[in-house]
Every structure is written in C-alpha cells, then in structure tokens.
C-alpha cells in the first residue's frame with residue numbers, strides 16, 4: 001500500500017461560523033422566546049429556504065472558538081439546529097424562536113440569554129422547495145416546527161390552499177404563524193399531560209377525511225410521532241410518498257437528535 005493509499009481522507013473543511021450579538025429578546029408566548037441577533041458577519045448570511053436551518057454553536061465557558069490560530073486544535077463545540085425564522089439583510093439581523101422545553105443546551109442558553117451575548121451561527125442550509133404544481137398543502141407541526149411552518153406558508157404560490165394543524169400546550173401558545181400570510185390553524189391542546197408528544201397530531205390525521213391525491217404534506221415534529229403520522233398518511237390515506245416532506249425535529253428522551261432526520265427508516 002502506498003503512502004497516498006494509506007493516508008486518511010482530508011477532513012471536510014467547514015466554513016467558520018458567523019458571529020453575531022443579541023440585540024432583541026421577546027417572550028412571544030409563555031413557551032417561546034424570540035431572540036434576535038445582528039452583526040457585520042451576517043452580511044454573508046444567504047437567504048434561507050423555507051423550513052431551512054442554522055446550527056448554533058455553544059463553546060464551553062472560557063473556551064474561545066473558533067480560534068484565530070490556524071494551528072489550534074480546539075474541537076468544534078456542541079451545536080443545535082434551529083430555524084432562521086426571519087432574516088433582514090438590510091440590517092444583518094436574524095431572528096430565531098426557541099421553545100422553552102426545559103433542560104437542554106440550547107433551551108437553557110435561551111433562558112439565560114442577555115442583550116449583547118455572542119451567538120455563533122453556521123448555515124443556513126436545507127429547506128423545502130415548494131413543488132411547481134403545489135396547489136394544496138397540509139402542514140402538521142408542533143411548537144418546535146411552527147417557525148418552519150410559517151416560512152413554508154410564506155413560500156406558497158398564490159392561490160394555494162393550506163390547512164395547518166399545530167399541537168401546542170394550551171391556548172396561551174396560540175399565535176400567528178406568519179405576519180404576512182393569514183391562516184387559521186387547527187390548534188390541538190395537550191390537556192392530557194401524560195400523552196406522548198405528537199399524539200394529538202396523530203389523532204387528527206387518523207380522523208381526517210381522505211385527502212385529495214393532489215395534496216402535498218409538510219410534517220415536522222417529534223421524531224417518533226413524525227414516523228407514525230407518515231405511516232398513517234401512507235397506509236390509511238394512500239398518500240404518495242413523493243408528496244410527503246417529513247422531518248423529525250427532536251426526539252423524546254434524546255439530546256441532540258440529528259438534524260437530517262427525514263424519516264428514512
């Protein structure tokens with residue numbers, strides 16, 4: 001074996017994160033904090049696709065990352081995936097909405113966030129490209145996917161019919177998904193606090209009359225419930241998988257669920 005053959009493949013060079021600083025914190029509902037940040041490095045931030053994502057990096061306290069020293073071997077810090085809900089290129093300003101779900105690297109960071117705090121942002125990447133023949137869509141989301149759902153609504157072609165179903169804690173979590181597109185979601189309130197996350201979304205899908213074969217579906221919520229909803233849509237309603245865009249946004253009982261869970265299994 002030659003030296004060239006035995007050499008490890010070169011490490012994928014990822015672009016450095018963009019640095020920004022918090023300039024707005026809004027408690028949108030009891031369960032959601034909207035954090036805005038801005039800074040000159042966001043001039044390089046590309047327009048996110050609907051339902052796209054960013055990675056937020058959380059270096060441990062005292063660790064300066066990324067290092068200015070090219071020889072530094074400080075490892076990439078842990079990250080979490082969020083929706084770039086609104087990007088204002090005129091002011092290099094990005095807004096992200098955090099579900100206050102309790103203990104979690106990102107959720108706890110958002111609880112403690114203060115004006116002026118540094119934010120490290122990778123991306124944007126991913127996202128949903130609305131099909132050319134999109135005339136009717138059903139959007140199924142929990143709180144974590146409401147920012148993405150709002151972006152998808154804003155990307156619909158004129159005249160497209162949208163039905164939106166959201167599972168939330170209670171009436172205090174009801175809010176407009178978009179300031180630009182009028183829509184009246186079916187709100188499902190978690191009155192049974194011991195039910196699995198997404199159980200109400202599943203029930204709603206089970207109870208639906210059979211949809212038109214022309215309908216597209218955008219489903220984003222807890223990973224296991226996303227799979228059950230996907231299976232219901234295919235088995236009970238005969239939905240063509242090509243019309244389904246499904247994504248597990250988080251997994252019950254598991255930290256740092258992968259950001260590319262498109263329900264392949």
Ligand SMILES: Cc1cc2nc3c(=O)[nH]c(=O)nc-3n(C[C@H](O)[C@H](O)[C@H](O)COP(=O)(O)OP(=O)(O)OC[C@H]3O[C@@H](n4cnc5c(N)ncnc54)[C@H](O)[C@@H]3O)c2cc1C
Pocket residue numbers: 051052053080081082083084096097098099100101103104105106107108143144145147148248249250251252253254255256257258259260
């Ligand atoms: C494409 C994409 C876009 C996303 N956009 C958003 C967004 O805009 N806003 C948003 O809030 N989330 C969003 N998420 C979900 C977010 O990435 C996860 O909720 C993530 O786990 C949060 O990280 P954490 O550090 O707070 O919790 P983790 O450390 O990952 O998890 C700690 C514990 O909290 C639980 N947990 C995690 N998230 C939730 C939740 N939402 N509800 C209840 N329990 C939870 C886990 O099961 C685990 O037990 C998105 C995910 C993807 C893939």
